[in-house]
Amino acid sequence: MNQIIRGVNTFKNRIKSNETKAIATLLDSWYDVEKAIRRELENVVLYAQELARQGITVDEYTLNSIDRWKELLAQVQKEIKNKKEFARVIEDMRDKGIKTGLGTADYVLDKLGVGFDLLPAREIDMYISMLDGKTPIGKLLDKAYGEASNGLKRGLVDGMAKGLNPLQIAKDMANQMGLGLERLVLIARTEQARAWRMSTLDRYRQTGVVRGFKRVSARAKNTCLACLLDDGKIYDVASDFSDHPAGLCTLVPILNTGRTVNWETGEEWLSKQSDETQRKIMGNSRYELYKAGTPLADFYQIKESEIWGPAPAVVPLKDLNSLTVVE
Numbered sequence: 001m002n003q004i005i006r007g008v009n010t011f012k013n014r015i016k017s018n019e020t021k022a023i024a025t026l027l028d029s030w031y032d033v034e035k036a037i038r039r040e041l042e043n044v045v046l047y048a049q050e051l052a053r054q055g056i057t058v059d060e061y062t063l064n065s066i067d068r069w070k071e072l073l074a075q076v077q078k079e080i081k082n083k084k085e086f087a088r089v090i091e092d093m094r095d096k097g098i099k100t101g102l103g104t105a106d107y108v109l110d111k112l113g114v115g116f117d118l119l120p121a122r123e124i125d126m127y128i129s130m131l132d133g134k135t136p137i138g139k140l141l142d143k144a145y146g147e148a149s150n151g152l153k154r155g156l157v158d159g160m161a162k163g164l165n166p167l168q169i170a171k172d173m174a175n176q177m178g179l180g181l182e183r184l185v186l187i188a189r190t191e192q193a194r195a196w197r198m199s200t201l202d203r204y205r206q207t208g209v210v211r212g213f214k215r216v217s218a219r220a221k222n223t224c225l226a227c228l229l230d231d232g233k234i235y236d237v238a239s240d241f242s243d244h245p246a247g248l249c250t251l252v253p254i255l256n257t258g259r260t261v262n263w264e265t266g267e268e269w270l271s272k273q274s275d276e277t278q279r280k281i282m283g284n285s286r287y288e289l290y291k292a293g294t295p296l297a298d299f300y301q302i303k304e305s306e307i308w309g310p311a312p313a314v315v316p317l318k319d320l321n322s323l324t325v326v327e
């Protein structure tokens with residue numbers, strides 16, 4: 001692989017190692033949240049069982065009207081919001097993402113011979129406010145709370161339906177609440193990756209000597225097909241550069257002079273892989289379609305998500321089938 005791309009990958013590795021550290025911190029702090037609500041959790045289970053004895057079905061609908069349940073949820077929300085580590089981890093990931101992004105851009109620009117007269121980078125705070133403008137940390141934490149409360153509810157309703165003992169139900173609820181932790185981890189990873197891409201692209205734009213950019217995917221065994229098919233495509237510098245949650249693609253510039261980093265595009269790379277690798281990356285049905293003549297580009301689309309914004313995505317099979325011309 002190209003030497004500059006290898007250099008870019010060292011920045012990607014930095015991003016990955018930050019992820020690992022952030023996950024460890026989030027895990028630790030999540031246990032504190034669990035501990036803080038344990039007693040109330042058990043009380044709610046006992047209360048629910050008492051209601052059941054009185055002939056009241058404890059389903060999702062009933063739960064929403066029970067004060068004791070509402071109090072538990074309020075407590076969970078408060079614990080998540082007040083847990084300083086959660087907000088701090090997200091802030092820290094943004095910060096690191098921005099710095100790594102500026103570092104990535106300056107590294108690539110320097111390799112392309114643009115390094116010597118660069119403007120100073122924008123202040124980190126400016127990037128942070130741009131990120132926060134789109135998704136304030138409070139709102140991101142609300143998402144984690146939403147997942148946690150859904151999990152708690154599911155744990156309680158399922159446990160009651162199965163007639164488990166209170167301790168087991170409380171334990172299951174705590175486990176299910178872990179969905180909130182999963183959401184937090186995803187948020188932290190996504191925020192860092194988003195900051196990384198945003199600051200890199202902004203830096204390219206800021207130089208005034210960049211007219212476009214190209215996606216660099218990880219091109220690893222677990223790289224998704226959508227990112228792979230977008231890898232190496234040329235975009236105008238004014239275009240958005242989006243990725244899906246936790247996506248770790250980055251970008252290299254095309255200078256006004258036409259100078260850029262060249263490598264085999266993801267599509268070219270994929271078309272040269274063994275049948276086995278192709279099948280693994282595309283999945284059976286897409287592999288068969290490809291072998292029958294469907295161009296790889298037909299598998300790629302940009303999909304809009306309400307929560308995460310636009311992102312590369314693989315065209316679902318049902319939509320692909322409708323494209324197939326029946327002879």
Ligand SMILES: [Zn+2]
Binds near residue numbers: 228247
């Ligand atoms: Zn992807």
